[in-house]
Amino acid sequence: MDHFLYRDGVLHAEDVAIPAIAAEVGTPFYVYSTATLTRHYKLFEEALEGVPHCICFAMKSLANQAVLTLLGKLGAGMDVVSGGEYARAIAAGIPGERIVFSGVGKTRAEMAMALESGIRQFNIESEPEMEALSEVACAMGTEAPVTLRVNPDVDARTHEKISTGKKGDKFGIPISRAKEVYAHAARLPGLRVVGIDVHIGSQLTDLAPFETAFLKVVELTHALRAEGHRIERLDLGGGLGIPYERSNSAPPLPIEYGAMIKRVTEGLDVEVEIEPGRLISGNAGLLVSSVIYEKDGDGTDFLILDAAMNDLLRPAMYGAHHDIVPVIEAEPGAEQRTYDIVGPVCESGDTFARKRTMPPVKPDELVGFRSAGAYGAVMSSEYNSRPLIPEVLVSGDNFAVIRERPTFDEMIARDKVPSWVQAMTAAPEPES
Incomplete structure (x- = not known):
């Protein structure tokens, strides 16, 4: 709607005529509706009611300061993928503890910026990035909260340029190596592992790929906990699609998406993070x-x-x-x-x-x-x-x-x- x-x-x-x-x-010109932005954000809040959660708006979809400020006042966190987006989130009044830093190529300068001003977590995409963050955090005398993004090799059945969870995509650590890489993270100084991150793509119009990926993450959660890792959060990414063609059938609703998340994570005792962008702003x-x-x-x-x-x-x-x-x-x-x-x-x-x-x-x-x-x-x-x-x-x-x-x-x-x-x-x- x-x-x-x-x-x-x-x-x-x-109530304003476009002319x-x-x-x-x-x-x-672009024109945005406050009522629509508000309604779409609240749909996700309602969908995850009763589950500990944090909804971080994917800023890469729409990054105007007025929109960020509006969503922040509604309670949204932010998912950022660059130092510039992080600076925009801070300038919009979003506290660091509600900002998640994603992206495959975080620089040391960006890491230091976020550690200095506050960060909820870094979603780590590779071992070299993890080692760089360890060095930056140690040099600053602080500790960086991290999740590791795993690549579950799940076909999101979306456009090839916005599919991010298949083997061969540039994103994340192969889920088959996750236990090895988590063990490496636990040994590195300056890092505090807090959870697991996954994101398989954008503009998904079917819940089945989400559920397949999330079940793999739940299985990994049990395996990592058995090896002594504290897995407190599951960052399940974003990607829920919108109906660009009004004649087509509608994608799943946030309430259906939330029900699936609740079912898959039931009894796991984790905080759920999601990073919707397109469905809020599109x-x-x-x-x-x-x-x-x-x-x-x-x-x-x-x-x-x-x-x-x-x-x-x-x-x-x-x-x-x-x-x-x-x-x-x-x-x-x-x-x-x-x-x-x-x-x-x-x-x-x-x-x-x-x-x-x-x-x-x-x-x-x-x-x-x-x-x-x-x-x-x-x-x-x-x-x-x-x-x-x-x-x-x-x-x-x-x-x-x-x-x-x-x-x-x-x-x-x-x-x-x-x-x-x-x-x-x-x-x-x-x-x-």
Whole structure:
């Protein structure tokens, strides 16, 4: 469920008409719903009620400070994968004891940053990383809480670029070597083993792969405890999918996901950690764009928008689907047209949809990309020197710009021309 609905034929974000936002901030822009973010976070809280747990929002899906602050005030922790994300979480008021540091390539500087300001745990991905963290913690005279991420060799049955739990993926330690690596961790100074971590991928639409992986982790928990390790937490990652195509069957609900976790971990006496991102933020966001041109091609009609692949990379990178709808609702029974929907970037990959049937829209009219709150703004860039687009947060009948669009002058001013280039003599004008 989201809070982007038509009212009197006009698409609204909660109680704010989308055209009103467009008139103030220009297009393209992202808009997020406070009510949807809140509802989705609370669904996970309800799903794990009665079980000791910590819900850490996967910041890689959406990292705006306003959103992080909102979720933090609701009680969320954060799952971070870089020093920059850690700094954002701290700046949003998230206490260190609610921040989990994941990722395969943590640097010593990032480790020191987190140890200095506070951390719930590091999810360790390799033995070299574990040894580096031991050295950093010892040099700082402190102790680092750690889980080891195990790779259970489970096929998540999702897109190959977001599958993370199969043998051959770059993530985690093979579960077949887990006992050996945990024994190594127990011998290293400066580390305190607190649990096990697993994450098999993103946008899963079936609970079966989750359950297969989690059962392997439960079995490993018993084996490690038998060897004297204190396993207090199970970090079960994230990955629960959302319905990008509204005509498709819906993925499992958080309440079903939570029931499965409770069943699998019953009697284990552990704290459960989960790291949802997409399911909290995905349907909480909309990308709004203006039509620049309709173009009649040779057998293909094009709808050319002012949003581009640098604003929303998912279709170009993953072949991902987003429902694209007119902001002004079409009349019942209105004719339909079939378009290739594209942006203005000079690449054929700048294509949002091929052979998409929708009501016709004209130049300067608005369209909305649904389910754009996750992996939209965070993956955007200034390719083609196109400014990063604004982000807007709506609550009821209020809205605020939470990231402004930079001007061309501001973008250019970030570049610095060295003095020896400035001193070069300009090439002479060619003779006529």
